[in-house]
Amino acid sequence: MSLSTQLVKYQAQVKIALEHWLPSADIEPTHLHEAMRYAVLGEGKRIRPVLVYACGEAFGVEHNALDACASAVEMIHAYSLVHDDLPAMDDDDLRRGRPTLHKQFDEATAILAGDALQALAFHVLANDPAIVVDAGQRIQMIDTLALASGSVGMAGGQAIDLASVGKSLNLAELENMHMHKTGALIRASVELGALCLQDVDQQRFAKVSKYANCIGLAFQVQDDILDIESDTETLGKPQGSDIARNKPTYPNLLGLDGARETARKLHAEAIDCLQEFDEKADTLRMITDYIVQRNK
Numbered sequence: 451m452s453l454s455t456q457l458v459k460y461q462a463q464v465k466i467a468l469e470h471w472l473p474s475a476d477i478e479p480t481h482l483h484e485a486m487r488y489a490v491l492g493e494g495k496r497i498r499p500v501l502v503y504a505c506g507e508a509f510g511v512e513h514n515a516l517d518a519c520a521s522a523v524e525m526i527h528a529y530s531l532v533h534d535d536l537p538a539m540d541d542d543d544l545r546r547g548r549p550t551l552h553k554q555f556d557e558a559t560a561i562l563a564g565d566a567l568q569a570l571a572f573h574v575l576a577n578d579p580a581i582v583v584d585a586g587q588r589i590q591m592i593d594t595l596a597l598a599s600g601s602v603g604m605a606g607g608q609a610i611d612l613a614s615v616g617k618s619l620n621l622a623e624l625e626n627m628h629m630h631k632t633g634a635l636i637r638a639s640v641e642l643g644a645l646c647l648q649d650v651d652q653q654r655f656a657k658v659s660k661y662a663n664c665i666g667l668a669f670q671v672q673d674d675i676l677d678i679e680s681d682t683e684t685l686g687k688p689q690g691s692d693i694a695r696n697k698p699t700y701p702n703l704l705g706l707d708g709a710r711e712t713a714r715k716l717h718a719e720a721i722d723c724l725q726e727f728d729e730k731a732d733t734l735r736m737i738t739d740y741i742v743q744r745n746k
Contacts, residue, residue, distance in 0.1 A: 452736075453733070453736035453737065453739070453740055456500075456504070456733050456736070457495075457496075457500060460496070460499065460500045460503045460504070460520075461496045461499075461500070463503070463513065463517065463520070464496055464499040464500075464503075464517070464520045464521060464524060465491065466517075467517035467518070467520060467521045468490055468491060468521050468524060468525075469491070470521075471521050471525075471570065471574050472486060472487050472490060472491070472570075473486065475487055481555070481559060482559060482562055482563060482566060484555075485551060485554075485555045485559045485560065485562075485563040486563045486566055486567055486570075488551060488554060488555070488563075489528045489529070489531070489532050489551050489563055489564075489567065490524060490525060490528045490567065492545075492546050492548060493546055493547065494546050495744075496524060497636070497639075497669070497737075497741075498520075498523040498524060498527050498635060498636060498639040499519075499520035499521070499523055499524045499639070500520075500737065501636065501639040501640050501643065501662070501734075501737065502516050502519045502520040502523060502639050502640075502642055502643040503516050503520060503643065503733075504643065504731075504733040504734045504737060505639075505640045505641075505642075505643030505644050505658055505734060506519075506643035506644070506646050506647070507643075507730055507731075507733060508643075508644075508658070508724075508727050508730050508731035508733075508734055509643070509644050509646075509647045509650065509654070509730075510647065510730065511643065511646045511647050514580050515580050515581060515582055515646050516643060516646055517578070517580060518574050518575055518578030518580060518581055519575065519581075519591065519639075519642040519643065519645075519646060521571075521574050522571040522572070522574045522575050522595060522642075523571075523595065523635060523638060523639045523642065525567045525568070525570055525571040525574070526567070526568060526571045526595065526598075526599050526604075526635060527635060528567055529563075529564040529565075529567035529568045529571075530564075530599075530604055530605075530608075530635075531545060532550075532551045532552075532560050532563055532564040532567070533560075533561070533564045534608060535550040535551065535552060535560075536552055536557060536560060536561070537552070537557065539608070539612070551563060568599070571595065572592060572595070572596070575588070575591055575592050575595060576588070576592060581646065582646075582648065583645065583646065583647070583648045584648065587645060587648060590645060591642055591645050591646075594638050594641050594642060594645065595638050595642065597634075597638075598634040598635050598637065598638035599634075599635070599638075602630070602634075603630055603634035603635070603638075604630065604631060604632075604634050604635050606630045606631075607627055607628065607629070607630030607631025607632070607633075607634065608631055610626070610627045610630060610631070611627055611631055611697070614627060614697070614698050615697055617698065618698070619698040619703070620703075621703060621704070623698075624698055624699075624700065624703060625667060627698075628666070628667060628670040629663065629666065629667065631670075632666055632667075632669060632670045632673075633662070633663060633666030633667055633669075633670070634666075636662055636665060636666035636669065637659060637662035637663055637666055639662070640658050640659065640661065640662035641655070641658070641659055641662065643658075644658055654726065654727070657723045657724070657726065657727075658723065658724075658734075660723050661720050661723035661724060661734065661738075664716045664717075664719045664720035664723065664738075665716070665720050665737070665738055665741050667716050668713050668716035668717055668720065668738075668741050668742050669741050670700070671700045671709055671712050671713045671716065671742075672713055672741060672742055672744060674699040674700045674701055674702075674709060675700070675701060675706065675709050675710065675713070676744075676745065677699065678701055678706065679706075700712060713742045714742065716742075717738055717739070717741075717742045720738045721735060721738055
């Protein structure tokens with residue numbers, strides 16, 4: 451099965467799951483619920499929930515047992531985008547080819563929608579009956595997503611990013627920033643897919659965790675390249691925004707050729723991590739190719 455077919459299947463599956471968990475726009479407070487749905491249900495690549503499904507598939511987990519984790523990571527990702535786009539952060543007008551949430555609604559609603567989505571993600575993990583692992587492993591799943599979202603994960607990475615504007619970072623500092631800002635939630639997505647299997651093999655778990663670190667960095671390297679080479683219409687967000695804000699990037703530090711070579715090395719390392727997995731991990735392999743070949 452091709453990656454495009456798999457993506458369509460997984461994207462459709464997580465959309466159904468998200469529709470189930472998100473409050474209806476006709477339930478009070480209607481304005482807030484409408485904003486939450488706007489943030490989550492818009493068009494997007496859904497890479498993080500796709501990774502949940504793909505990793506679960508590699509470990510032989512039934513797909514319906516993965517819906518909660520896929521929904522939770524997409525809610526966390528959507529909340530982070532809503533808050534990142536705010537005037538106090540990146541001050542962006544476009545996201546996924548349409549107005550950012552604070553432009554479509556207002557800043558206060560955007561803050562509340564992000565807060566509510568973050569809380570809802572953990573409610574989903576705590577309560578979904580299709581998760582078949584024991585209570586201890588369910589707590590580990592919740593802890594995995596919490597750490598990836600907080601000050602030692604995504605939020606901490608955004609703080610480092612904001613503090614780095616206009617500064618010169620070395621390669622290790624840039625990698626550290628992106629391991630937190632982008633990589634933490636990608637790693638959590640992969641780990642959650644594996645944790646949906648009771649008594650998961652720890653050696654194989656470590657391999658997919660390392661795989662996730664590689665593709666998380668590769669994803670950011672390719673994002674930095676596209677910020678230079680692509681255009682606003684293709685990206686669905688302002689092209690050149692990182693340059694305009696004087697943000698440190700891989701092309702800025704390594705040059706475009708150096709950034710492309712870094713992406714290629716990370717791709718090879720990620721594929722190597724999957725050597726002991728059979729064909730059930732082929733979607734993970736195809737995702738690795740997609741991350742470094744995508745144009746948006």
